[in-house]
Amino acid sequence: MTAHGPYSCGLDAALDIVGGKWKSLILWALAEKPTLRFGELRREVAGITEKMLIQQLRQMEADGLIHREVYREVPPRVEYSVTDFGRSLTDALMPLGDWGERHMKRIANREARL
Amino acid sequence: MTAHGPYSCGLDAALDIVGGKWKSLILWALAEKPTLRFGELRREVAGITEKMLIQQLRQMEADGLIHREVYREVPPRVEYSVTDFGRSLTDALMPLGDWGERHMKRIANREARL
DNA sequence: CTGTATCCCTTAAGATACTG
């Protein structure tokens, strides 16, 4: 996350919100189900550490993309869900996700960089 | 650019190709005109250094997103243009760009992170 | 279960000077 704005174009702004290694994956996982708990999310988003997960979740919550609901029980339960704003972003992300899906093989097979 | 694949989803793959601070901006500038020279590109993409520009251009060329045409003249002339593959990506990027455009104010005005 | 707190490493990115 760089210093915010001014942005050269909408894409610039969008990538400032959803850029980085994890946010789009988290949003994707969250968009498929009504709610997900912290532990479920950790399993859904393969390879993420607890530190990165909570860090990204907090930023996405601050950005209004997701909602965090705390249930004061023992053991504690916290559920995350996508907001309307977040949903509008996942909708805008769809074509790009489809494109990536279609060309995934080509993308994965390009030569490694030095 | 991280190690390539396997990706968890199409979005992951797409962001591997167009992620980072500059690629989408370069692609955007390039998509609007038939061709752009190195120097023109440097002026279009505000704030980019020559090092970053050439580095990103080389990667995008290797990825098949853009084409590099060299004219052996004095002074030297090099023209960059978007390939069909690159065009398919900019098309997929449109909705996200529009979304960013619509919400740019909100995105720019969120609190700075520590 | 849901997080915090550190420490460390790699990579992305910026500055500057120079070359065919």
Added chain:
DNA sequence: CAGTATCTTAAGGGATACAG
């Protein structure tokens, strides 16, 4: 004009241990 070559800094990310 169109790049290269270094050096340096900033940010992102990962490992691990611990706490409410």
